[in-house]
Amino acid sequence: MNEHILETRQLKENYQTNNEQILKVESLKKKYHNQTVLQNINLSLNAHDVYALVGINGSGKTTLLSILSGLVHSDEGTIHIDKKIKKENPTGFAFQPTSLYPYLSGKDNIDLLSPRPSNAYEILNRLNQSEKILSKKVKKLSFGQKQRLGLSIALSKEANLYLLDEPTNGLDVASCKNLVEIIKDMASNGSAFIIASHEWDIIEQCCNRLGMIYNGTIRKELDTFQGISEVNLPIIQMKTLNPIRKEEIETIVDVFECVELDDQTWRLTISSEQSVQTVQQLLIMKNILIQEWINIKPVQEWENLYNQWVKEEDINARNI
């Protein structure tokens, strides 16, 4: 078996063995006046989990994060956040601050709002422009600069669970990349994250779980280790000009798995990125005429699934 498969399996095993539970939510419900905003929310998170909460505007993401952070109360259900896993951690969770002190400098905000200012300075430094943000009054900062300041305060807390609401809003490309690295580092040290986001690229880079929320309910959950293929290997959707037999593909050593979608369309899981071109060449040498060769990223699959499923729900809603 090739090294990449072994490495990914090892990573998957690590997640499965170091799986202390950090968050358990059961049967959560929330109404605003007569409108049910959240219903039957069940969710559990373990150490190392980075959970993306995806949903269209108004689907309930912020409400769920606000309830988990204690800013809003729920009408029904239970929430348990483990506070004991990290001994030095008194809070258990951290939420992006929703407001900062506008007439104080970035530095004063950190000193007032962060229990560990030195961590916050370090994180801000990794998110760029730290000098400007620290010295200026918050009311004079741009949206993206305020976002960085809020993130550095939230991420400084050495919590078990971090709740981030669209953290990449207003961040430039370099800062997004740095934020992804910070989240990955913290998750590998055992913290868990729930990240409400519309940005599929960010989700792909740092999340290992995905929850799709629609009309206040988590309708589907995916695990990137189990979702589309067993391991994170390149997936190709291939369309041929003529029908072919499975054996013709299976004999190629670098094809880890092949699934027939119809007799001219196949989903191939390749054993490594480096082997993709080799597989294509071997198929051509077998006189298989390839009409289409699409590199499928799991995240694209999720996005398509979500869009398709929102469309179906809309059609159903119109037919009621």
Ligand SMILES: Nc1ncnc2c1ncn2[C@@H]1O[C@H](COP(=O)(O)OP(=O)(O)OP(=O)(O)O)[C@@H](O)[C@H]1O
């Ligand atoms: N304080 C409130 N009072 C009444 N209704 C509210 C309140 N806060 C949110 N809502 C309603 O609850 C629903 C869910 O809102 P929420 O902000 O949680 O959605 P969201 O998924 O975070 O949306 P977005 O992607 O736009 O941020 C919406 O219909 C919204 O109008």
